[in-house]
Amino acid sequence: MDAISRGISPIHEVGLDDLIQRNIGKRLLATTNLPAAIAETEMTLIAVGTPSTAGEIDLSYIRQAAQQIGEALQAKTSYHVVTVKSTVVPGTTDRVVRPILEQASGKPAGENFGVGMNPEFLTEGQAVADFFKPDRIVLGGMDERTIDTLAKLYSVLPEAEVIRTNNGTAEMIKYASNVLLATTISLSNELANLCSAIGGIDAMEVMRGVHRSNYFSPLSKDGSKVTAPLAAFFSPGCGFGGSCLPKDVQALVTHGHKHGAKMQVLNAAMETNLQQPEQVIELVKRHFTSLRGVRVSVLGLAFKPGTDDVRHSPAAPIIRRLHEEGAEIRAFDPIVNGQFSRTLPDVPVQFCADLPAAVSDCDAVVIVTRWPQFEQVPQLVGKLKQPPLVIDGRRMLPPDSVPRYEGIGLRT
Ligand code: UGA
Numbered sequence: 001m002d003a004i005s006r007g008i009s010p011i012h013e014v015g016l017d018d019l020i021q022r023n024i025g026k027r028l029l030a031t032t033n034l035p036a037a038i039a040e041t042e043m044t045l046i047a048v049g050t051p052s053t054a055g056e057i058d059l060s061y062i063r064q065a066a067q068q069i070g071e072a073l074q075a076k077t078s079y080h081v082v083t084v085k086s087t088v089v090p091g092t093t094d095r096v097v098r099p100i101l102e103q104a105s106g107k108p109a110g111e112n113f114g115v116g117m118n119p120e121f122l123t124e125g126q127a128v129a130d131f132f133k134p135d136r137i138v139l140g141g142m143d144e145r146t147i148d149t150l151a152k153l154y155s156v157l158p159e160a161e162v163i164r165t166n167n168g169t170a171e172m173i174k175y176a177s178n179v180l181l182a183t184t185i186s187l188s189n190e191l192a193n194l195c196s197a198i199g200g201i202d203a204m205e206v207m208r209g210v211h212r213s214n215y216f217s218p219l220s221k222d223g224s225k226v227t228a229p230l231a232a233f234f235s236p237g238c239g240f241g242g243s244c245l246p247k248d249v250q251a252l253v254t255h256g257h258k259h260g261a262k263m264q265v266l267n268a269a270m271e272t273n274l275q276q277p278e279q280v281i282e283l284v285k286r287h288f289t290s291l292r293g294v295r296v297s298v299l300g301l302a303f304k305p306g307t308d309d310v311r312h313s314p315a316a317p318i319i320r321r322l323h324e325e326g327a328e329i330r331a332f333d334p335i336v337n338g339q340f341s342r343t344l345p346d347v348p349v350q351f352c353a354d355l356p357a358a359v360s361d362c363d364a365v366v367i368v369t370r371w372p373q374f375e376q377v378p379q380l381v382g383k384l385k386q387p388p389l390v391i392d393g394r395r396m397l398p399p400d401s402v403p404r405y406e407g408i409g410l411r412t
Contacts, residue, residue, distance in 0.1 A: 004030040012308055015128035038072035038080065043149060045118070046097070047085040052247045055254045057089060059096060066097045070104025073113055081141075081149045083116040084167075087174055087248065089255040093117040093167040094142065114146030117167040119174035124242065125306035134160045140170025178248040179266055184233040185240045186272040192236030192409030193279060203236045203409025204395050210234060236409035238368060238393035239276035241303035241312035246273070276408075277317040281325065283391045283406040284364055292326035295362040297352070297388070299377070300369025301333040301340045308335040314393070315368045316343050322366075323347045332358035334371055356380055362388050370394040378402050 003010050007021035020028065031037055038044060046069070048061035062084070069082055082101055084093045098115045102108055109115050117140035122130045137160050141147035147164050154162065163173070192203035211217060211234065217225040240246065249270050256263035288294050303313035310316070315331070322329055331340065332352040341349065352358035355373060359365055359380045365388050367374050378401035381387045390397065392407035399405045399412070406412055 001030045001032055004028075013127045014125065019128060034068050035072040035075070038069060039076060042079070043081045043083060043153060044069055045083050045085045047120075050086050050088060052250060055250045057087070057247070057251045059088070059092065062086060062088060062092070062097060063100060066100035067104050070101040073101065073105035073107065076112070079112065079114070079145075079149075081114040081116055081146050083118050083150060084171075085118055085120055087119065087244070088117075088171055089251055090168045090171040090175070093140070093171060098142070110143055114142060114149060115167065116141040116146045116150050117170040118150055119170055121174070121177065124304070124309060132157070136161045136163055138163045138165065138170045138173050140165050140167040142167060175248055175252050178245055179252055179269070181230075181233050182240055182245045182249045182273070183265060183269040184230065185237065185245075186269040186276075188234045188236055189239065189276050189279075189408070190272050195409045196279075196411045199411045202399075204407075206409075207231075207235050236395050236407070237276075238280050238318065238408060239273045239314040241314055242309060243311045246270070246312045249273075274317075277314050277321065279408055280314075280318050280366060280368075280391060280393050281321045283408075284322070284327075284366065284389070285325070286406065287364070287389050287404070290326065291322065294327045294364065296322050296327045296329055296364045296366060297358045297362040298322070298329060298331040298349075299333075299355070299358060299365060299367045299374050300371055301331055301336040302369050302371075305369055305371045310336055310340055310343055313343075313368070315340075318366065318368060318393075319344060319347055319349060330358060330362065333369065334373055359388065360384060364389040364391060366391045366393060367396065368393050370396050 004020060005024060007017065007024050009016040009020055046062060046065045048065050050057040050059065050062060073080060084097055093115060098109050101113065101115060105113070107113065119138050121135065134157060137154050137157070139147050139150045139162060141150060151162060154160065188207060191206065195201040195203040195206060211227055211231040216231045217227040219225055249266050253263045253266050253270065284296065285291065298315060298319055301310055301313060301315045303309055303311060319329055330350045330352050332355055337351045355376060359377060365377065374396060377390060378397060381390065381402050387403045389404040389406065390402045392405065395407050395409065399407060399410060
């Protein structure tokens, strides 16, 4: 709260500090006084964490927030809308949040207050831009009055497409959106591994061929083709990570099981993703009789470029496996450095100051994150007397750009 009041964002997001500074003390007020916040406003957005515990989302912060909001609603006479913004499994808003609000306030929902669900679709690293140019705004609500109040909140973004629906559907739209991305990634990785096993087929070429289909790149009226961003997810790689995709797939699988659904596709998507780091290890192993004492430089620790977030990054399992095989590990990431040690405290990793240092004096380079800076690898490797083997976990380099190349989905 103090940081926000001083105009400082507690997380790294482009443009967020500026946004806070422009509005703090005017239209933005940070407070820990929940009853006052409820009394003086018309709507509350619950945006607390829903961490993953044993494959399920932990709703304790949601419950706690609903309890406190409900208690504060006791004293409120004017209409108020309580909206869940956190990602919660379908059914949570109506079957967990609403009853707590009703019991804690002593009032039935629908009269004195409405209960809504408004999922967020922001991408880490571009959250502010995504917020102001949303691809869609999903407004879930228990009744029309709740949805109308939410619509008023978003009337400042008149261009955006608004989807009005019930709470459960809103919750499901969020999960469906993310598990589609995760499943697309795992499908591409399964196909890439098959291309590699068969030999003579480059998965990148295969997927580019698919990207040109009308499903991905429809012809526009002027005869040109525009490729849908989903195509970026249909490409070979070393797996998905971050705080959303792995957690959401797992949570929906567990939730589905509770409702008697087998969830076979999503189970497989998760399984393929967990195995994908091993593909990288196999590619390194092809070139050495043993990895004992082999000097490997891992490029990229963040789960994706443009962020310092290392949660569920494929870098962790890749580094762990390299260590188990006896390799000496170095790492370089443009933003993440020593703080990565907390992720794997028992694995010795030497952090390099820059890319040239990471690439020189090593036997193999493994690209894990698609940082644009790593496009310089061929140029740097080209200057070395003994160029290392380059393992391209993101298929971002042309295979013939370095003397010794291996990539996911390509058997050399
Ligand atoms: C994701 C969604 O893209 C957002 O729309 C959503 O709002 C957000 O989750 C959320 O639920 O809050 P994010 O996790 O920030 O956003 O990152 P993505 O760009 O989707 O990447 C996720 C992972 O997939 C990364 O590890 C990335 O490296 C990996 N990925 C992406 C691949 O492995 N292959 C690809 O082709 C593309």
